[in-house]
Amino acid sequence: MASRGLAGKSALVTGGSRGIGRAIAERLAEDGAVVALTYAREEAAASEVVEGIRKRGGSAFAFAAPLGDRGDAGRLWAAFDEAARAHAREYPEHTADPAVDIIVNNAGIGRSAALPDLTEEGFDEVFAVNVRAPFFIVQHALDRLRDGGRIINVSSGVTRVALPEIIAYGATKGALDTFTHTLAKDLGSRGITVNAVAPGIIDTDVNADWLRGDAERAEWAASISALGRVGQPEDVAAIVAFLASDDARWVTGRVLDATGGSGL
Template identity: 60%
Template sequence: MGELTGKTALVTGASRGIGRAVAERLAADGALVAVNYARDETAAKETVAAIEAAGGRAFAVRAELGADGAIGDLLAGLDAHGVTTLDVLVNNAGIGAPVPIEDVTPDLYDRVFAVNTRALFFLTRSLLPRIPDHGRIVNITTGATRIAFPEGIAYAMSKGAVDTFTLALAKHLGPRGITVNNVAPGIVDTDVNADWLRGNAEAEAYAASRAALGRVGRPDDIAAAVAFLASGDGRWVTGTTVDATGGSEL
């Protein structure tokens, strides 16, 4: 019996990277996991297949968060699988904007906030009736809200708004015993960073040097932090950020 046996979880943006690792970990802990994806159906099916091969339970739900109608699509996908109660919500879906202020166009700014902030806000609001007392909400933010990140200023701003959302929502939902927390990754070895990180010894050494623990983060490092907050052991932690950067820029 896993920690989350009998529970249902939704992980947004779960077809790859950190989201996939979180989905696999929550399923390994016993949860039935809804694997949300935006466009890559093949990757989502691969995530579900990997979970099932390991003895877990999962299903894929398509919804391109940030696009018109996406939240309705996601709710319909949950309904189609008979999911009316959601014990764990992990808001992981997001997009980057690795450019300084001079290169941030209004369209890019709006797109980043539409996905990283607005969609997260309204999806969570829409799901609140399905989250029972003592449920868990975990938002994936970024170490860039603690560490100056001018080369991705709009992205960092969008996640800073999520940090504030988490703080306020934790207070709001506290009477119901629902915890709301952030997990903030640093540099993680995912396909998002593959172009500049993988196979480049100099880049990897630089990335590792920024962390007090001396290596680049892995998706399962972040998944472990999420799993703690989703578990019974995380029952007395709310309204805060678990820094999962490996001690970057301490």
């Protein structure tokens, strides 16, 4: 694994044990960043990601940081510091620096019910993970995020394509987009860029039941993209890597469509 434009940078990727988050963690490590990835329950999967990154010459560590309860952001950064110290003991060439250059708010709940069936508990849960957690993760990181840093939020194509069956989920991603462009204005004086990436249908284990097990649905999913195929996690990771790089230094407050032209 050759270090490239992110050498010397440190990155946090929430929900980095599988799917899009895994691909993002792997790509940022490939580009030279030391990657800290969080998981909620999938410790074995997170360890597999870390092991793979290290085998390819990259640097990464993982730690548990469930989201959705009050105080989760503070607990996340406390766990980050502890894991970074452990990583530095194992790899002395890496310091246990509490600072971070790149924050990728990827962890989220990808489900909700249609309006008639949505409970207050379900509404609160999806907003707690998808909106409140990223907000306070950033708030708690203001003193440790280096000037010139990057914040990248994983949004969704459902902010422009109405899907009533997941109405609360769509609302959370709309809120995340507003958070993105407002935060970009707030942190611009420090040279910190804030952007979002909005994937469409991506071939991950979350979608495996219907996407890989039903040829007709898979064909439909490919047909709605202008590029004629279903997206892969690596497609989204490449866009995140661009936004994390110096090449994107003049892009901020934007939501980059990562749907492959779905619904055009």
